[in-house]
Amino acid sequence: MLFPTFEFGIFFLIVFVVSWELRRTADLRKLFLLAASYTFYGWWDWRFVGLLVVSSLANYLFGRALGALERDGLRRTIVGLAVIANLGVLGFFKYYGFFLESLDDILITLGLQRDLPFLQVILPVGVSFFTFQGISYIVDVYRRDVAAQRSVVDVCLYISFFPQLVAGPIVRAAHFLPQLEEKPTLTPAMVGLGITLILSGLIKKMVIANYLATELVDPVFFDPSVLGAVDLLIGVYGYAIQIYCDFSGYSDIAIGVAALLGYKFNANFNQPYRSASLQEFWRRWHISLSSWLRDYLYIPLGGSRKGEWGTYRNLFLTMFLGGLWHGAAWTFVFWGTFHGAMLGIERYVRRRFASLAPPVDGEPQAVSRISDAASWVVGVIFTFHMVCFAWIFFRAESFGLAFDYLVGFGDWSTPVQHATPFLALLIAGALAFHFTPPSLGRWIGEGMKWLPSPALGPAFGAAIFFIWAVAPEGVAPFIYFQF
Amino acid sequence: MNAITPIEMEGVVERFEDMGALEEGWATVSRADVRDEDITRKSVTRVRRAFVMTVLVLLLLNSAGLVQLVQGLSIGPVQDTVIVMSETWHGEMERHGVADVLSGIRRHVTEFVQRPWDDVLIADPDLRLGEVEEAAETHEKDRTGLLRGAVLETSGS
Numbered sequence: 001m002l003f004p005t006f007e008f009g010i011f012f013l014i015v016f017v018v019s020w021e022l023r024r025t026a027d028l029r030k031l032f033l034l035a036a037s038y039t040f041y042g043w044w045d046w047r048f049v050g051l052l053v054v055s056s057l058a059n060y061l062f063g064r065a066l067g068a069l070e071r072d073g074l075r076r077t078i079v080g081l082a083v084i085a086n087l088g089v090l091g092f093f094k095y096y097g098f099f100l101e102s103l104d105d106i107l108i109t110l111g112l113q114r115d116l117p118f119l120q121v122i123l124p125v126g127v128s129f130f131t132f133q134g135i136s137y138i139v140d141v142y143r144r145d146v147a148a149q150r151s152v153v154d155v156c157l158y159i160s161f162f163p164q165l166v167a168g169p170i171v172r173a174a175h176f177l178p179q180l181e182e183k184p185t186l187t188p189a190m191v192g193l194g195i196t197l198i199l200s201g202l203i204k205k206m207v208i209a210n211y212l213a214t215e216l217v218d219p220v221f222f223d224p225s226v227l228g229a230v231d232l233l234i235g236v237y238g239y240a241i242q243i244y245c246d247f248s249g250y251s252d253i254a255i256g257v258a259a260l261l262g263y264k265f266n267a268n269f270n271q272p273y274r275s276a277s278l279q280e281f282w283r284r285w286h287i288s289l290s291s292w293l294r295d296y297l298y299i300p301l302g303g304s305r306k307g308e309w310g311t312y313r314n315l316f317l318t319m320f321l322g323g324l325w326h327g328a329a330w331t332f333v334f335w336g337t338f339h340g341a342m343l344g345i346e347r348y349v350r351r352r353f354a355s356l357a358p359p360v361d362g363e364p365q366a367v368s369r370i371s372d373a374a375s376w377v378v379g380v381i382f383t384f385h386m387v388c389f390a391w392i393f394f395r396a397e398s399f400g401l402a403f404d405y406l407v408g409f410g411d412w413s414t415p416v417q418h419a420t421p422f423l424a425l426l427i428a429g430a431l432a433f434h435f436t437p438p439s440l441g442r443w444i445g446e447g448m449k450w451l452p453s454p455a456l457g458p459a460f461g462a463a464i465f466f467i468w469a470v471a472p473e474g475v476a477p478f479i480y481f482q483f
Numbered sequence: 484m485n486a487i488t489p490i491e492m493e494g495v496v497e498r499f500e501d502m503g504a505l506e507e508g509w510a511t512v513s514r515a516d517v518r519d520e521d522i523t524r525k526s527v528t529r530v531r532r533a534f535v536m537t538v539l540v541l542l543l544l545n546s547a548g549l550v551q552l553v554q555g556l557s558i559g560p561v562q563d564t565v566i567v568m569s570e571t572w573h574g575e576m577e578r579h580g581v582a583d584v585l586s587g588i589r590r591h592v593t594e595f596v597q598r599p600w601d602d603v604l605i606a607d608p609d610l611r612l613g614e615v616e617e618a619a620e621t622h623e624k625d626r627t628g629l630l631r632g633a634v635l636e637t638s639g640s
Contacts, residue, residue, distance in 0.1 A: 006552045013534055021579070023523065059525045183519065185522065187526060188526055191526050191529065202635055421598055421599075421600055422595060454532075457534065457540070458538025461536060461538070464541060465544045466588070468585075469585050469592070470588065470592050
């Protein structure tokens with residue numbers, strides 16, 4: 001079931017009404033939300049609901065074991081087993097074919113070809129997301145950030161709650177589980193924010209992302225060798241906006257839907273293309289994943305406590321694995337590796353500059369202010385283009401197509417074929433949005449907070465209708481479903 | 484990143500202010516809980532009413548979408564009735580011209596989406612880029628000036 005469809009609209013109306021009717025019986029409400037979440041997930045393929053249930057139950061039992069044990073050694077063994085079990089599920093469904101194909105290629109190259117046990121493994125939707133949430137629960141219990149849950153329903157609902165189930169944001173156990181213990185509340189602020197986020201998500205996904213995908217990005221990336229530099233340049237800018245609007249649109253709708261059901265999720269994007277460095281970009285892009293990788297991978301690896309070279313190694317490893325998490329293909333590995341390497345270089349250069357010109361105390365002078373503003377502008381443009389360069393590998397089907405794409409930037413004579421004024425306007429508008437006040441959405445939400453239902457309902461309906469009418473026909477799946 | 488959002492802060496402040504303040508009577512229900520329940524009840528009612536109106540607006544304006552949706556239903560007496568009712572409704576909307584709003588918006592959007600660079604870069608919509616180049620070449624041969632009026636005259640626009 002996709003968010004921007006009539007099916008989901010009907011499903012959500014039923015869930016909203018029934019769940020709030022059940023608000024006085026907390027256990028029944030949670031049980032209903034769990035059943036709704038399994039229905040939502042089973043809409044794609046009922047067979048994988050079993051996988052979701054087994055994964056949730058296993059994490060519940062690992063959590064109970066961790067809660068019951070006191071000895072550090074045993075606890076460490078349990079958490080290790082739990083992480084291996086979770087990653088095992090992810091590894092089998094997501095990487096089995098990839099590793100076998102890569103092994104086959106190596107064996108052929110070495111002249112040692114063998115019959116390998118290839119299987120047709122279907123990738124369950126959202127497996128990467130619910131696996132990471134399972135690991136989050138286990139590690140949080142191990143670190144005693146959250147108590148081992150007695151209620152199996154709470155753990156299952158945390159892992160399977162439908163707004164974030166298939167494409168995030170990755171919700172932390174320590175953030176969500178305490179909310180399940182409280183009585184659910186719905187404040188006017190949550191209503192205002194929920195409605196605003198749902199509408200903003202629909203605009204981002206249905207209008208901006210879908211137009212860019214169908215009219216520009218898909219044809220440009222299909223065969224870049226026949227296109228000129230202008231199309232390719234606008235194409236990669238378009239992809240940068242498409243993936244942002246697609247994914248942040250999904251996150252907006254998820255956060256908005258959760259808010260209307262009485263639950264709070266943290267923001268997942270914060271105007272990422274206004275970043276003046278790659279480090280800042282990763283603080284603003286897919287925040288739930290980057291903070292997950294920081295807390296459960298980078299810091300356990302030693303973070304920045306292992307000396308300068310240790311920090312570079314940890315940064316590189318974290319981003320390499322982050323790239324692999326996105327998909328079982330070498331292009332994703334390159335994407336993650338590139339970001340890891342560039343983050344390391346950026347850190348190195350910044351430290352060298354800081355040692356050459358240490359910051360001066362006191363009020364900055366006019367010249368200093370101008371130079372700061374200029375360096376910020378240069379930083380934003382440079383970072384955006386670094387990110388766009390990496391997006392080429394992220395989007396291209398193969399390295400061959402990615403190289404064709406890069407080679408095409410040398411050809412400025414081929415006439416423009418795909419980049420139209422409308423698409424250029426969409427890209428420019430979406431980029432301009434990154435430089436609006438960060439609280440714009442919250443201000444709009446505040447405006448809706450006290451809107452009476454006779455105004456709110458028709459306005460919401462008219463807005464949905466307008467988005468529906470303006471958007472290209474058909475519903476394209478969200479990019480992050482494949483991850 | 485993990486900072487408390489204003490919504491969370493609002494709840495925290497409300498609870499902090501009312502901490503320990505209990506409703507009178509034998510039930511130990513804090514005023515904060517009573518107020519939360521009251522706010523929630525009002526908000527849920529408000530959103531429920533709003534959603535009913537949203538559905539009505541969508542039924543009115545997007546009757547074509549309704550027909551599209553119900554046509555995906557399986558075969559059965561109830562489903563058949565729903566399909567017939569939806570089609571009748573859509574027919575009524577078409578008769579009153581309400582269904583034309585959707586096609587009207589789509590027509591304008593399609594025109595806008597397909598607009599080429601020539602329309603944007605040249606002020607006069609009748610003058611196309613190809614025509615300008617062709618006219619410029621003719622004028623180059625004729626060694627006449629590349630005046631806008633002359634181009635229009637030559638190209639026959």
